[in-house]
Amino acid sequence: GATTASAADKISIMVGGYEKQIYLPAKLAEALGYFKDEGLDVELLNEPAGVDAENEMLAGAVQGVVGFYDHCIDLQAKGKFVESVVQFSQAPGEVELVSSKHPEIKSPADFKGMSLGVTGLGSSTNFLTEYLAVKNGLKLGEFTSVPVGAGNTFIAAMQQDKIQAGMTTEPTITRLLKTGEAAVLIDMRTMEGTKAALGGTYPAASLYMQTEWVDAHKDTVQKLANAFVKTLKFINTHSGAEIAEKMPKDYYVGDQEGYVKALDAGKAMFTADGVMPQGGPETVLTVLSAFKKELQGKQIDLSKTYTTEFVKNVK
Amino acid sequence: MAVEKTAPAIELINVSRRFLSPTGKSLTAIRDFTMTVGRGEFVAVVGPTGCGKSTTLNLVTGLARPSAGEVRVMGAPVKGIDPRIGFVFQTDALFPWRTVIENVMAGPLFRGKSKAQAQASARDWLARVGLARFEQHYPHQLSGGMRKRVALAQTFINGPEILLMDEPFSALDVQTRVLMHEELLRLWSEAKASVVFVTHDLEEAIALADKVYVLTAGPATVKSVYTIDLPRPRVVADIRYEQSFIDYSRTIWADLKEEVETSYARAAA
Amino acid sequence: MAVEKTAPAIELINVSRRFLSPTGKSLTAIRDFTMTVGRGEFVAVVGPTGCGKSTTLNLVTGLARPSAGEVRVMGAPVKGIDPRIGFVFQTDALFPWRTVIENVMAGPLFRGKSKAQAQASARDWLARVGLARFEQHYPHQLSGGMRKRVALAQTFINGPEILLMDEPFSALDVQTRVLMHEELLRLWSEAKASVVFVTHDLEEAIALADKVYVLTAGPATVKSVYTIDLPRPRVVADIRYEQSFIDYSRTIWADLKEEVETSYARAAA
Amino acid sequence: MTDATVNISTASFRPGTSDAEIEAAAAKAAAHRRHAVIFWRLAILIIFLGLWEIAGRMAWIDPFFYAMPSTIAGRLYEWTTQGTSEGPLWYHLYVTMEESVLGFVTGSVAGIVIGVALGRNRMAADIFSIYIKVINSIPRVVLAPIFIMILGLGLASKVALAFVMVFFVVFHNAFQGVREADRAMIANARILGASDWQLTRSVIVPSAMSWIFASLHVSFGFAIIGAIVGEFVGSRYGIGLLINIAKGSFDAAGMYAAIVIVMVVALGAEYLMTLVESRLAKWRPQPLHETQ
Amino acid sequence: MTDATVNISTASFRPGTSDAEIEAAAAKAAAHRRHAVIFWRLAILIIFLGLWEIAGRMAWIDPFFYAMPSTIAGRLYEWTTQGTSEGPLWYHLYVTMEESVLGFVTGSVAGIVIGVALGRNRMAADIFSIYIKVINSIPRVVLAPIFIMILGLGLASKVALAFVMVFFVVFHNAFQGVREADRAMIANARILGASDWQLTRSVIVPSAMSWIFASLHVSFGFAIIGAIVGEFVGSRYGIGLLINIAKGSFDAAGMYAAIVIVMVVALGAEYLMTLVESRLAKWRPQPLHETQ
Numbered sequence A: 001g002a003t004t005a006s007a008a009d010k011i012s013i014m015v016g017g018y019e020k021q022i023y024l025p026a027k028l029a030e031a032l033g034y035f036k037d038e039g040l041d042v043e044l045l046n047e048p049a050g051v052d053a054e055n056e057m058l059a060g061a062v063q064g065v066v067g068f069y070d071h072c073i074d075l076q077a078k079g080k081f082v083e084s085v086v087q088f089s090q091a092p093g094e095v096e097l098v099s100s101k102h103p104e105i106k107s108p109a110d111f112k113g114m115s116l117g118v119t120g121l122g123s124s125t126n127f128l129t130e131y132l133a134v135k136n137g138l139k140l141g142e143f144t145s146v147p148v149g150a151g152n153t154f155i156a157a158m159q160q161d162k163i164q165a166g167m168t169t170e171p172t173i174t175r176l177l178k179t180g181e182a183a184v185l186i187d188m189r190t191m192e193g194t195k196a197a198l199g200g201t202y203p204a205a206s207l208y209m210q211t212e213w214v215d216a217h218k219d220t221v222q223k224l225a226n227a228f229v230k231t232l233k234f235i236n237t238h239s240g241a242e243i244a245e246k247m248p249k250d251y252y253v254g255d256q257e258g259y260v261k262a263l264d265a266g267k268a269m270f271t272a273d274g275v276m277p278q279g280g281p282e283t284v285l286t287v288l289s290a291f292k293k294e295l296q297g298k299q300i301d302l303s304k305t306y307t308t309e310f311v312k313n314v315k
Numbered sequence B, C: 001m002a003v004e005k006t007a008p009a010i011e012l013i014n015v016s017r018r019f020l021s022p023t024g025k026s027l028t029a030i031r032d033f034t035m036t037v038g039r040g041e042f043v044a045v046v047g048p049t050g051c052g053k054s055t056t057l058n059l060v061t062g063l064a065r066p067s068a069g070e071v072r073v074m075g076a077p078v079k080g081i082d083p084r085i086g087f088v089f090q091t092d093a094l095f096p097w098r099t100v101i102e103n104v105m106a107g108p109l110f111r112g113k114s115k116a117q118a119q120a121s122a123r124d125w126l127a128r129v130g131l132a133r134f135e136q137h138y139p140h141q142l143s144g145g146m147r148k149r150v151a152l153a154q155t156f157i158n159g160p161e162i163l164l165m166d167e168p169f170s171a172l173d174v175q176t177r178v179l180m181h182e183e184l185l186r187l188w189s190e191a192k193a194s195v196v197f198v199t200h201d202l203e204e205a206i207a208l209a210d211k212v213y214v215l216t217a218g219p220a221t222v223k224s225v226y227t228i229d230l231p232r233p234r235v236v237a238d239i240r241y242e243q244s245f246i247d248y249s250r251t252i253w254a255d256l257k258e259e260v261e262t263s264y265a266r267a268a269a
Numbered sequence D, E: 001m002t003d004a005t006v007n008i009s010t011a012s013f014r015p016g017t018s019d020a021e022i023e024a025a026a027a028k029a030a031a032h033r034r035h036a037v038i039f040w041r042l043a044i045l046i047i048f049l050g051l052w053e054i055a056g057r058m059a060w061i062d063p064f065f066y067a068m069p070s071t072i073a074g075r076l077y078e079w080t081t082q083g084t085s086e087g088p089l090w091y092h093l094y095v096t097m098e099e100s101v102l103g104f105v106t107g108s109v110a111g112i113v114i115g116v117a118l119g120r121n122r123m124a125a126d127i128f129s130i131y132i133k134v135i136n137s138i139p140r141v142v143l144a145p146i147f148i149m150i151l152g153l154g155l156a157s158k159v160a161l162a163f164v165m166v167f168f169v170v171f172h173n174a175f176q177g178v179r180e181a182d183r184a185m186i187a188n189a190r191i192l193g194a195s196d197w198q199l200t201r202s203v204i205v206p207s208a209m210s211w212i213f214a215s216l217h218v219s220f221g222f223a224i225i226g227a228i229v230g231e232f233v234g235s236r237y238g239i240g241l242l243i244n245i246a247k248g249s250f251d252a253a254g255m256y257a258a259i260v261i262v263m264v265v266a267l268g269a270e271y272l273m274t275l276v277e278s279r280l281a282k283w284r285p286q287p288l289h290e291t292q
Ligand SMILES: Nc1ncnc2c1ncn2[C@@H]1O[C@H](COP(=O)(O)OP(=O)(O)OP(=O)(O)O)[C@@H](O)[C@H]1O
Pocket: B019, B020, B021, B027, B028, B029, B047, B048, B049, B050, B051, B052, B053, B054, B055, B056, B090, B218, C140, C141, C142, C143, C144, C145, C146, C171
């Protein structure tokens, strides 16, 4: 049955895809042995399908999830209290790519009548896309978002011109840039790019847990925070190549220098200290509430969606 | 079983059996059929093909229920299958995935005999039907007549109190048939079984039976009953040359001929 | 077919047929079997049950191949199934999902006749075997004898040049059998067909055939051949009371008796 | 197989009962049976839903995960009346059905044809069936993206997925069904002059029919699954999409509602199939333990 | 069914050939056949792989998506020698197999038992089979997270998924197989004194055997699929995990390598099953078109 880790320091964390660079810290922390150093017995589980992870956490199958922060807001709207304890990134790490078949697209304003690739209609890529478009003066319905998943299917969709532009993450970005099948329109892997695009930082990848579990296991969570913050520091102070060194090679066996390039381009998205960036939550809320009808008319207490208590205590 | 010690082995009282024919309306196979088989009695049934003989036997076994009328076995109305009955089917009903001997052993094993016992008596019976050498064959490796003999062994081995046989010897050559007749008579006299024996071979019927029932062309009812009082024990091989025997067969033949002609007349119509 | 106009219909030359028995070693069903059936000849085959009659017929049809020796039909060695041959199987081989008439129509349709034609002659043949009323029944709704008659119609309708029959009438009552005999003889004389007729009924064999082959107990070889010169056309119903007929049956009976006894002796061993 | 052949051997009558009476009685018995069946089916359904609802309200199970019949019904009502956020429900249903039906038809036809062909040809069977069996073990979820790369995001890729769900089940049964065909019957057909093709058409296939149908019964469900798996990976419309969105927004009711729709459709398909089957199987004797 | 009963009726000999000679000839013919089969199987495999490799090298297809036999072999070699980044390959394989086998066994046993039970009891069948058929149409990918919520992330949830993949196929065949059992044989068994249980054990089940096996052949593949689907939705070890990571990191070779492993295992299972089956089917006559 469902296992809730008691006082014992055995914790399971569900990662929304080990090999995804946006979730880099999870595997890296393990690789660097930081969990052990904290005397933690952490089991990382792989679950690329996104939202199933939350359900499994709420059901007590796992204690923590490494995923996008916006789920904390979603869940609060549904009356489930989940908070981000370590904020990995301050930018979504997503990039809006434009198919090289369509150089006419110069800005989101040109999305009119286009099909835009997103990973899934329920996913944050979708809301970000819609937000960008609307922010640039389009109306919903003037463009279509097409769920094409990530990876090969995304590439295929672009090759088949099923989508003229689309939002995705590494390593798909690097692949498409490398083959020259697409060009970057909006780069949200960096603070600056994100600020420019969304008008603020956009906290994305994070470790979040059920609030009551956190309150019940403060010291364990503290140790987790220590480990992850150390990891973030490592990322901050090392080059892509050095980081790649530490990662399991299966993750970049496809194309090594691509992976490193992507890291160098993308590692800026990670916070140095795991602290929730100022104004970040607000940006997310505005983006979401603009399009997610589950959120509209709901009162969201952002302060309950994250805590800096632990990361602040890391010395 | 303890209903009435004296009750006849089989009673069919005004029995009818109808089937839904494909054209939707019901077809009557047996109408107002009445027949009584006493304990230890040997009854032969002859009748035009398709008149309703097998159906009748099915009613006695309890494999089928009458549409009307009543069937009683050993004085008690038939419900479900009665283990005291043995039935040699007209059509092949061996278990193809069992060897000959396993087929013969089936009955005893079902009835809770030990494997050793079952095997022993199976061997014995296979020898009696002349298939000792084919113990390990599977049914599809046997000839038609051999399969039939396996079926006979399969039934005889259970020493049934009531023995129903549907054209059991038709696939056997004359001499093998004679041997089987002797086995049958032995079993019958030893076990004091009551036998209902369906056949198309008048001489066989007369040679074996106490009573010969002649059925009408379908729907089957009893046309006439002949009591054969030839002395027992009978030596089937020779009896056929006795005068009284020949007389019997002449009359029954004539009687039957009528029926078949009517049935043909009707079929033609 | 144009090999030799004069060649006999069927030739079996030193044919042997072996089977792998379950015990692994091979079992010989037929050994050095030689038999010739001339055009338009009517041959009856009798032999102890399980001696190898059906196997022999299978070899002629091409359903099975000899292990040794040669089988020739119309002068040409048998390869595969020959459409000029008609075969009435010993065991039930009707198509259960087809109604009686559809079963009978199968042959003509396979042979490219129009549906109308097929239906017409099927009706005709069903009438001849006395099943006109059962056109729309499915096989499982028929009695054993009725199914056999359907099989007969199914074969006769194709007017085969060579007609092989494996105990075709054993499931029929005496009179129906007589009627079938007449049909068979008619077909035979009309179509000038060559017939091989396996039976256990000596009188039937003698009444119908030009030649009666007596086979030895398995492995089957030809024990003796009797040429029956009773005048034709024969009236099967009466012929059985003629003296010469009775003589024939006495001798053949004796001849056969020997075989069966040997086969039993062997089986017992 | 079916209720088609009414079983008149259950009642017992005094002599001289007219056929009419007997048939009436038979019809009555059959009707009575049918009612009992329907009653129990409903009873089970209601009890199940009832327990679910109560468990939800009593918070024995968390409706957040498992929803409740009432909320599911609500969502269904909403979808049917106002349509879904992604457009009218009927259209989604239509899309999924189009994919499933196409996949089902192509898949079963291919399965039957190849199954029969290999069943008839021992050599070919020995050579190819091994590959078919091995390919069957490739996870369909893995095939999904590959198909999408090859066939694009449109109808084709989903149909292909439904196809691979259906094909193997049907193939195996068709194949085995052919192998089981009665030797005597085959022999008889040949003697009667059937060409290879006639033999296959009028003996092999009919006698493999019940095998084939047995597999078709499972297959349609599988076809739907295939289509939905495809829609998961990427599509603009379809029940799969609805399920995905519902999950994405923690909308358990929505997810179960979508599943209910799938089930209802499957039920309909099942019903049709049974109709066809019972037509084809009207020649069969009733199983013995039902005739008494 | 099988080569068990050697077919000695193909050769034709002059009279007086000794049995020994004939049996030898038969054995020879059989051996020859076997070799031909093996040759063609390999030929097909080699041609297929060859074309794939060439197509890859010639860049007719993009190895980035479809990899090449050589690279796949490379990855396999690497995994077997150095293990995967997630731990030794054998362990992953072990985990997946444990899940599949458990699911396969439980699923087929349940399928057979329930299938036979319902097959024997018409009323129960009418009442329940409808539910079984409908439930069968629920996409397993949707069930996965639900099972994980209920059963946790451990072995149980994966086994459950394998179970639901296997159960329905086996159930349907077992059910139909029971329905097909020959009436005459059942009648005979009853007359011979078989109790209901004996009847089922020694008549119904044996005659449904070939039905059941036909379904088992597909089922093991399905069991593996179920396990892998489960691993997709959350797992620490298993082939599913490997596939997932390979997909996520554009490691086509890795993905196909994992698939190859699955296939090989399935092949082994298939082989074992065929062995068992041919033992059980040794009573069968050879299909007619093979005896001539
Ligand atoms: N299931 C059925 N449905 C419809 N009619 C049937 C069914 N079973 C038997 N009949 C009909 O009942 C009649 C009697 O059949 P039955 O088998 O008892 O004849 P029989 O006396 O045994 O004939 P035979 O001597 O040829 O075996 C036949 O006319 C047959 O058509």
